[in-house]
Amino acid sequence: PMKFYDQTVGSDEYFDHITNVAESCSPGCSGSVRSTLSAISVELQKAGDNHFSSIASAMGICEDTIPAYMDTSRMFRDELMMVVGYTFANMNMANYPPGKKTSLYKACRIFQDEEFMPLDKLSKFLSNMLSSENGESDDCFDLSSQLPSGANATITAGDWSGVGTGNNGMIWDTQTCTYLVERIGFSQRSMFPNRPWTMDWLRSHCAARFGVEPRPFEYSKKWRFDNLANSTNATRILFTNGLNDGWSVGGIKEALSDSILALNLKTGAHHSDLSHVGPSKYDTKEVKVAFKKISKILGGWIEEVRSESKEKRHASLPKSLRLGSHKVET
Numbered sequence: 001p002m003k004f005y006d007q008t009v010g011s012d013e014y015f016d017h018i019t020n021v022a023e024s025c026s027p028g029c030s031g032s033v034r035s036t037l038s039a040i041s042v043e044l045q046k047a048g049d050n051h052f053s054s055i056a057s058a059m060g061i062c063e064d065t066i067p068a069y070m071d072t073s074r075m076f077r078d079e080l081m082m083v084v085g086y087t088f089a090n091m092n093m094a095n096y097p098p099g100k101k102t103s104l105y106k107a108c109r110i111f112q113d114e115e116f117m118p119l120d121k122l123s124k125f126l127s128n129m130l131s132s133e134n135g136e137s138d139d140c141f142d143l144s145s146q147l148p149s150g151a152n153a154t155i156t157a158g159d160w161s162g163v164g165t166g167n168n169g170m171i172w173d174t175q176t177c178t179y180l181v182e183r184i185g186f187s188q189r190s191m192f193p194n195r196p197w198t199m200d201w202l203r204s205h206c207a208a209r210f211g212v213e214p215r216p217f218e219y220s221k222k223w224r225f226d227n228l229a230n231s232t233n234a235t236r237i238l239f240t241n242g243l244n245d246g247w248s249v250g251g252i253k254e255a256l257s258d259s260i261l262a263l264n265l266k267t268g269a270h271h272s273d274l275s276h277v278g279p280s281k282y283d284t285k286e287v288k289v290a291f292k293k294i295s296k297i298l299g300g301w302i303e304e305v306r307s308e309s310k311e312k313r314h315a316s317l318p319k320s321l322r323l324g325s326h327k328v329e330t
Contacts, residue, residue, distance in 0.1 A: 001250030004182045005219050006226040011197040012187035013249040014161060015085060018092050019191045021244050022108055025095065029108035030191040033088075036111050037081060037193055039118040044077045052076050060123035062140035067147060069154060078195065079155040083146055084125070085192045086162030092246050093270030097284050148173050152208045160184040160197060161246065177206035181216035229256040236301045237261070238294065242268025261297065265290055 003009050023030040040059075047055050052073040053063045061080075070076045091104040099105065110116075110125050126141040147153045148169025157163040158176030161184055176182060185197030199214070206212050224231040239262045241251040247270065255261045265272060267284040279288040 001247040002225040002228075002252055004247075004250035005180060005216075007181070007183065007216050007220070008226070009183060009250045011183040011185040012189065014182075014184045014246050015089075015186050015190040015192060017249050018085075018089055018246045019189070021092055021095065021246070022088065022104060022191065024244075025098065025102070025104050026108035026112065028112055032108070032111040033084075033191040036118045036121050037084065037191075040122060041077055041081075041193055043119070044073050047073060049073050055119070056080075056143075057140075058119045058123070060127055060141050061143050065140075065142045065144040067144055067155075077193075080143075081186075081193050081195070082156045082160065083143075084122070085186065086160070087125075088192075089161045089246055092244070095244050096242065096267075096269035096272045097282060097287075098244060098267055098269075150209070154205070154209075156205075157209075158182075158202065158206065158214075160186075174210055174212075177202070177210055177212055177214055179215055179218045181214050228252075229260055235259045236304075238263060238297055240268075240273045240290070240294070241265065242270060242272045244268060245270040259301075263290060263293060 001009075019030045022033070040055075043055050044052050049072045053066060056066060056076065057063050066076065067079075070079055088104070088107065091102070091107055095102045095104040106128075107125060110128065111121050113121065116124065146155050146165055148157060148163055148165055149167045150170040150173075153170070153173075157169070157173040159172060159180075159182050161182070163169045163172040163176065181202065183197055186192045186195040188194045199216075202214055206214055220226055228234045228237075235257075237260045239252040239260075241248045241253055241262065241264045243264055243266050245268070248264075251262075252260075253262050253264055263273075265286055267286045268290075272283075272287055273290055273294060275283070279291040283291075
């Protein structure tokens with residue numbers, strides 16, 4: 001998603017797209033998620049700083065796993081909603097092939113179940129969609145399990161689509177605090193509580209976390225992500241975009257030259273075309289066709305490179321050794 005790193009993607013675009021895909025996956029999903037999270041936000045506000053842990057307990061969160069830095073109702077709410085947001089983002093990436101068997105569809109149905117109250121919906125979401133990922137079967141959800149490693153770690157980190165947990169989370173948090181700056185926030189149009197992303201927030205987070213200053217334009221200046229065709233020696237690049245994937249909002253979706261091409265997959269999600277077993281019976285018809293197109297394009301480029309390399313090797317030989325340089329006497 002190069003357009004994230006030349007800073008031309010609007011901060012609302014990512015989670016607005018996650019919202020639209022969820023709605024397409026299960027009509028009514030975005031409204032149900034929005035109303036559920038809004039109701040929980042109201043409950044947390046009513047509980048205040050002294051009693052929000054009781055609401056957490058009612059949602060199935062182990063009270064003794066709430067990190068110490070979440071010392072206010074608002075801070076707890078923001079971090080809880082971040083968990084919900086990036087979990088939906090992860091499900092969005094895995095929403096392939098699209099249908100009722102995906103984790104995204106199943107998550108939507110939890111929020112759309114009118115038999116449950118808002119707190120019960122989120123409790124079920126956390127236990128079914130998060131605890132199952134770790135193979136856990138605890139009676140309550142360990143909120144601290146969502147933290148990356150390292151000093152001053154917080155659930156909301158450099159990448160609001162989620163940095164991950166443990167050491168992997170710390171590594172990605174470091175990268176998104178330095179050169180891979182991604183402007184990702186929650187707009188009023190998304191199904192998540194409004195929370196704008198700002199560079200001031202990122203600077204503060206990165207200074208406290210790693211003592212570093214974000215450098216959002218570093219890679220764009222070095223490799224000219226903003227003008228690949230005209231300002232670099234870039235050739236033979238094929239950008240593929242699964243358009244259901246939230247990251248597609250930052251993808252190169254049009255050909256930039258004769259050899260910098262783009263292929264957009266309406267039914268694709270994150271890396272749908274990079275399966276080491278594809279095309280398979282599980283792929284959509286569109287992606288099966290895409291595999292053939294990709295193979296043909298890459299195969300053609302490989303033959304071009306081989307031909308060019310052969311010509312260069314031949315040209316580098318002394319004239320006396322070049323093929324065809326000796327006359328055969330008859």
